[in-house]
Amino acid sequence: MGLAAMVAQQGDSRTMTTRILTGITTTGTPHLGNYAGAIRPAIVASRDSDADSFYFLADYHALIKCDDPLRIQRSRLEIAATWLACGLDIERVTFYRQSDIPEIPELTWLLTCVAGKGLLNRAHAYKASVDKNLAEGEDADAGVTMGLFSYPVLMAADILMFNANKVPVGRDQIQHVEMARDIGQRFNHLFGAGREYFVAPEALIEESVATLPGLDGRKMSKSYDNTIPLFGSAKQLRDAVNRIVTDSRAPGEPKDADSAHLFTLFQAFASAEQAAAFRADLAGGLAWGEAKQRLFELLDGELAQAREHYNALMQKPGEIEDMLQAGALKARRIATPFLGELREAVGLRSFREQVQVAGAGKKKAVKAARFVSFREQDGSFRFRFLSAEGEELLLSRPFADPKAVGVVTARLLAQGADALELRADEGAQFTLWLDGECVADSPAHATPEALEAAMLRLRAAVAALAE
Numbered sequence: 001m002g003l004a005a006m007v008a009q010q011g012d013s014r015t016m017t018t019r020i021l022t023g024i025t026t027t028g029t030p031h032l033g034n035y036a037g038a039i040r041p042a043i044v045a046s047r048d049s050d051a052d053s054f055y056f057l058a059d060y061h062a063l064i065k066c067d068d069p070l071r072i073q074r075s076r077l078e079i080a081a082t083w084l085a086c087g088l089d090i091e092r093v094t095f096y097r098q099s100d101i102p103e104i105p106e107l108t109w110l111l112t113c114v115a116g117k118g119l120l121n122r123a124h125a126y127k128a129s130v131d132k133n134l135a136e137g138e139d140a141d142a143g144v145t146m147g148l149f150s151y152p153v154l155m156a157a158d159i160l161m162f163n164a165n166k167v168p169v170g171r172d173q174i175q176h177v178e179m180a181r182d183i184g185q186r187f188n189h190l191f192g193a194g195r196e197y198f199v200a201p202e203a204l205i206e207e208s209v210a211t212l213p214g215l216d217g218r219k220m221s222k223s224y225d226n227t228i229p230l231f232g233s234a235k236q237l238r239d240a241v242n243r244i245v246t247d248s249r250a251p252g253e254p255k256d257a258d259s260a261h262l263f264t265l266f267q268a269f270a271s272a273e274q275a276a277a278f279r280a281d282l283a284g285g286l287a288w289g290e291a292k293q294r295l296f297e298l299l300d301g302e303l304a305q306a307r308e309h310y311n312a313l314m315q316k317p318g319e320i321e322d323m324l325q326a327g328a329l330k331a332r333r334i335a336t337p338f339l340g341e342l343r344e345a346v347g348l349r350s351f352r353e354q355v356q357v358a359g360a361g362k363k364k365a366v367k368a369a370r371f372v373s374f375r376e377q378d379g380s381f382r383f384r385f386l387s388a389e390g391e392e393l394l395l396s397r398p399f400a401d402p403k404a405v406g407v408v409t410a411r412l413l414a415q416g417a418d419a420l421e422l423r424a425d426e427g428a429q430f431t432l433w434l435d436g437e438c439v440a441d442s443p444a445h446a447t448p449e450a451l452e453a454a455m456l457r458l459r460a461a462v463a464a465l466a467e
């Protein structure tokens with residue numbers, strides 16, 4: 001089953017889109033195993049109309065494992081070019097670099113303050129380092145940075161920042177997704193006052209995706225030095241294929257496809273008919289040299305066009321930069337206002353509103369309705385008016401400067417609830433007017449009764465706050 005089909009099968013996607021998010025740590029150069037195991041299935045999944053996909057270069061994570069700036073820089077570029085060359089459609093998906101989203105490290109801190117140290121002590125990557133140190137008679141934390149220790153919190157911020165429902169990852173990352181869920185739920189519990197700021201993400205493991213064997217038959221991995229390059233030259237591809245280890249059966253001797261990892265590699269890229277024909281020919285005594293030639297042709301056919309695209313992109317890094325900047329803008333249209341709400345939730349609020357709320361009496365301060373102002377990506381300022389329960393009652397129109405927000409909110413309170421000028425339009429919304437100018441809109445409501453009730457709630461909230 002494809003990734004997209006799995007998402008659909010796991011439900012909750014009938015009416016709503018499912019947000020899929022995954023990060024790629026930028027330390028290496030992608031090889032054929034990465035392509036079959038992660039890149040190809042992700043790109044296929046992103047074409048599903050129910051999917052709202054977020055893919056990003058986890059370059060802050062890369063810094064945890066690598067202190068070679070040149071390697072970091074080269075890997076980010078190569079990985080970006082690889083995904084684009086393989087057909088990622090940046091109009092459809094949101095494709096960005098983690099390090100272009102300053103809201104992510106900011107959220108990391110908010111989450112760090114609710115994540116239990118005991119929880120992080122149990123993270124596999126950290127535990128493996130500790131076990132290794134102890135086995136070698138070293139101090140338990142020798143060589144362990146805070147980056148490594150806090151790795152799951154940064155990853156939780158990646159996931160929770162965009163409220164991802166499904167997170168496609170390898171098995172080694174399941175624990176991190178579960179930690180993200182724990183940390184998000186804890187935040188909701190502490191600060192949500194009934195509101196679920198964060199949805200609970202789930203790891204998505206694609207069973208059917210090929211784990212490719214490398215040249216020597218072990219899992220293809222850079223750490224085994226047994227990889228086949230993805231976008232090397234055709235000659236490099238041919239040389240790698242020629243180095244695939246086979247048994248010593250001579251040409252003419254029957255060969256068993258199932259015990260040959262060369263066949264496993266072939267099958268990952270072939271149609272069912274091609275694989276069946278290859279299997280039959282091996283059984284009929286096809287020479288290994290000939291078999292390698294066929295595998296080379298198959299791979300070259302699959303990759304040649306993307307390789308050309310890749311090489312063209314690598315010649316124009318400025319264009320890749322532009323695409324990633326556009327992706328960051330798109331991502332921050334979600335991240336910036338959401339982080340504003342989270343700051344608000346934990347008590348990092350403007351003093352301008354504090355004066356109003358304090359006027360309502362200290363005890364009430366926590367539970368009162370409130371104005372939340374935030375800055376839009378285009379530099380303008382807006383506010384939301386939230387009820388004590390956290391319901392959004394109004395979203396303002398944009399203002400050029402933050403002072404205007406303060407002036408408008410102060411005047412609304414000074415006017416009092418009954419004087420608020422609300423206009424219900426034909427549709428499902430109402431608007432708020434001040435001096436003949438529309439200053440804010442309500443959310444959409446399903447029925448005229450719901451609209452009426454929302455107006456009453458707004459007046460009640462303003463009245464309570466203005467007291």
Ligand code: TRP
Binds near residue numbers: 021023058168169
């Ligand atoms: N840690 C992941 C890995 O090494 C990469 C990653 C970082 C990630 N942030 C993420 C994956 C968020 C999914 C979601 O594979």
